[in-house]
Amino acid sequence: MDKRFQEFIVEKGLKSTRERREIVDAIMETTGHFDPEELYRRLRDAGSKVSRASVYRTIPLLIESGFIEEVERVDKHAHYERVIGTQHHDHMICTQCGKVIEFYSPTLEMLQDELCCKENFRKVRHHLEILGICAECRGEHA
Amino acid sequence: MDKRFQEFIVEKGLKSTRERREIVDAIMETTGHFDPEELYRRLRDAGSKVSRASVYRTIPLLIESGFIEEVERVDKHAHYERVIGTQHHDHMICTQCGKVIEFYSPTLEMLQDELCCKENFRKVRHHLEILGICAECRGEHA
């Protein structure tokens, strides 16, 4: 069970339950993006007894604690990814095959800070999604 | 009725119906973001007989023709905005009051092009959302 989430639970006066621990652990073992249904199935398949309701109820806590973030909406359901223990990045998404390229640009980050400053806006987080076609889907070899 | 959408309809071998014309016209009169339910209500209130189904069925056509784009997902429903006859821009959204600041930065656009080039990704469109707190919500005067 992640220490930071544990602290969050205690500070908020919530309880550390097996269900929450199982959910957090399952996400720790996840690389890449996931959706709640998938996470729920994964838990069940691993023998857990957590309910779908608990999974959905835990997600807002995980977001509030800064453990995960919502990253995309595909097929009208939300997708998340762990942000604790990973570096911040943005996404290029291939609209043909769904492939996700993660990238990070300090210049891009700084530029955003400047823009927010100019608008007198206090940036908390951001979300950049570049949609297009990946090299493979364009049938280019190199 | 917007000329470009009209052309799109013809080229696709679709039909120009009163319903589609009414929907397009209603969006032309819209400034800012809107959601399908709102649009539907607005049409009805103006005396139109269009059905909710037609509104939802027309939206994908409007997107495909480049007339509107999906801009945000709030309260788990989609929001759109007209992009024909407006300049491309991105958004800063206040998580406290919901205010939307629209901004445009050529530098930001170019930087994205460079990053895509580096990843060998063909950018088609993008979507940058900066979440944070606006000046008013921070209780600052100036």
Added chain:
DNA sequence: CTTCATATTGCAACTCAGTCTCAATTTGAG
């Protein structure tokens, strides 16, 4: 270790945006 107020759980019923089916109507090419 026991007690007990409070938080949490599973389940199933529910909500609501969005989709689909189908019979009736409209469109526009010929």
Added chain:
DNA sequence: CTCAAATTGAGACTGAGTTGCAATATGAAG
């Protein structure tokens, strides 16, 4: 004008996400 093909409205349906509730688990206090 005719007629195949497209579109429409109504309402049933879907599926992600939420919620009420009774049963259960947690953990602070004693």
